Structure formats: C-alpha cells, structure tokens
Amino acid sequence: MFRSFPVSLVSLVTLALWPNFASAQGQPFAVGTASAAPGQKATGYLEVPAGVDGGTNIPVAVVNGAKPGPVLALVTGAHGTEYASIIAVERLILELDPTKISGTIILIPLVNIASFEQKIPHINPVDNKSMNRFYPGKADGTQTDRASFLITKQVVDRSDYLIDYHGGDLDESLRPYAYWGPTGKESQDRISKEMVLAFGLDHIIIWRDRPTDIAASRYLDNTASLRGKPAIVVEAGHAGTVETDDVALLVNGTLSTMRALKMLPGEPHYIENPVWLEKIVDVISDGSGIWYSLVKRGTYVQEGMKLGYVTDYFGKVIVEPRAPAAGVVLHVNAVPSLKKGDNIANLGVVASKAPR
Numbered sequence: 001m002f003r004s005f006p007v008s009l010v011s012l013v014t015l016a017l018w019p020n021f022a023s024a025q026g027q028p029f030a031v032g033t034a035s036a037a038p039g040q041k042a043t044g045y046l047e048v049p050a051g052v053d054g055g056t057n058i059p060v061a062v063v064n065g066a067k068p069g070p071v072l073a074l075v076t077g078a079h080g081t082e083y084a085s086i087i088a089v090e091r092l093i094l095e096l097d098p099t100k101i102s103g104t105i106i107l108i109p110l111v112n113i114a115s116f117e118q119k120i121p122h123i124n125p126v127d128n129k130s131m132n133r134f135y136p137g138k139a140d141g142t143q144t145d146r147a148s149f150l151i152t153k154q155v156v157d158r159s160d161y162l163i164d165y166h167g168g169d170l171d172e173s174l175r176p177y178a179y180w181g182p183t184g185k186e187s188q189d190r191i192s193k194e195m196v197l198a199f200g201l202d203h204i205i206i207w208r209d210r211p212t213d214i215a216a217s218r219y220l221d222n223t224a225s226l227r228g229k230p231a232i233v234v235e236a237g238h239a240g241t242v243e244t245d246d247v248a249l250l251v252n253g254t255l256s257t258m259r260a261l262k263m264l265p266g267e268p269h270y271i272e273n274p275v276w277l278e279k280i281v282d283v284i285s286d287g288s289g290i291w292y293s294l295v296k297r298g299t300y301v302q303e304g305m306k307l308g309y310v311t312d313y314f315g316k317v318i319v320e321p322r323a324p325a326a327g328v329v330l331h332v333n334a335v336p337s338l339k340k341g342d343n344i345a346n347l348g349v350v351a352s353k354a355p356r
C-alpha cells in the first residue's frame, strides 16, 4: 500500500532475477550521518532538529555487508531503562562482521537518550511521551513525534525487515517473550512468523488487535508491518538488570533470525514448541500503597488466584489483586511503590491452538 503499482512490478522483476531484493547494493548505505561502503561498518547520528522543544541525536550504526541482500533494522531503547535490550544491540554493533553479511543492518541502540541518562522509565522526560506510541510521528510535534518521524523515514522506509527490542523496565520483573502481529497478508505473515520462530523466545504473543491506519500506526513494529515489511517485537531483561542470559537470548536470537533471512551463513535455530499466547490481560491497581508480590515472572496462575497484596503505609492490607484469567505472569511490578491505576502485572492467556 505504500509502494505504487509500477514499483511493485519492478520489485517482482528484481525478485525473479535476484532472490534477495537488495537496496542500493554496491554503494555506500547512509542512515543519518552514518555512511558505510559495502564490507564496512559506520556509526553516526540521526539528528532530530529542535522544534517546540530541544533536539536530540540518536545513535545509529550501519553494517553494510560485502554481499548483496535485504536491509534489516534493529531498534531498541525506546524505553531507555530497558537495559538488557540496549546492551544486546550494543554487542551486535561490535560483533557483526560486514565481510560475512549479505545485505545491510541498521542498528539503533538507544532511541530515548534522555530516559537512559536520567534513569526515567516508560517515557521520554523531554515531553512525557512513550517513544513507542506516536508512530509514524510528525515533523512538527514534540521531540518524541519528531524522532518517530525521522525513524519512520530513515529506518523503517529503508528496511525490508525490522526487529523492535524491549524488556522489563526499571519497575517490571519480566520473563522473556516475543510478539507476532499477523496482518492477514499471507506471504508477509509467513515471513514474520519465520522470524519470530527463528528468534527463539519460547513464549509468543499473537497480537491481532492493532491499529490499521498507516497514518496512526502507534507502534514501531506496526509502522513497519503496515508498510508491508515483516516485523517482530522481542522482550528480555528486567528491573534495571543486565543479566548474561537475557542479553544472550537477544543476541543469539538476532543472529538466528539473520540466518533465517539468509543474511548470515549457517542454519537458524527455530523454537520447536513455543507457548502461543492469544491475549494479554492487564491487572491494574485500584489502590495506592506498598506492593507485596506472591508471584514471580513466569509463574502460571489460575483465574482468581491472589497475585499479591497492597498495604497502606502502616502495614494494613487494603487490596488483594487476583488474576482475572488463567495464564502466565509475563511481568509483575518489581518494586514496592504502587499507586492507583498502576499496572501490577500482565498475564498472557495461552492460545487454544498454535496459529497456522
């Protein structure tokens, strides 16, 4: 829907002649100020100009493979204190070897620098917006809108595939999981499903209920999906920690996905029997006070089971939140602080059958 019909025809012809639809192979590939010749790696910045508020420079790396192939975007740090996902992409910047890659990798290791620097979870403190809710962005909004606009133009529009990385934020104890958002377009959904299975996280949310308006796509992966580019979301890490296992899941999952996309030599490792989740249920606090959890990330709960309790500041129990449905605790509030309306936990409801 984003490409005009004649361009689609050209793409088909290119596909027929050349199995990988390549973008500008044999030439330098530039994103922002990072420009890499084939077989090289370069770093630079996406320069978000000042507007109604301050500008920012978002770091970007381009790893331009020696051989032709597709363009894959790896984006993380929209929530700047989801550290494991940020460190994983930093590692990939260092470790990816352009002489071994077919195609081009665009890596954005930290979208939300102010959040990272100031240790503020969930939002960009410059404009108090989540940096994964305002896509495709706009040129004349606040900093989050302008950054999202630039990422849509410079990263999404120039990629063939996209992976968006998240994890448990400072106050979230999260077990790893991925999102797969089917679009109804068979060939695109087949590729995105192959990507999510190759990534290998063992719990996968089937995310069907998403915005369909290309001008109000909200989420980064959905912005790519609506533009015809297979995209997935992956999450690992929790509550301010950078654990080796979490980082390894994200790094190894990325390499396996690159193998599935034929961008790296070798066989991908597909997860054989993931737990498919068909719905996420939010548990919201209806009181303010001190949170005591009775469950951990990854715990399976029955409907009605007590998840924990909230006391006032004198220790008197005021609320005992219960599971609204049976499912797995995808994340649970990791800290004692809790106010009315906060998210206590997200439960994933197991799908009755795997998607076909």
Ligand SMILES: [Zn+2]
Pocket: 078, 079, 082, 165, 166, 167
């Ligand atoms: Zn996030």
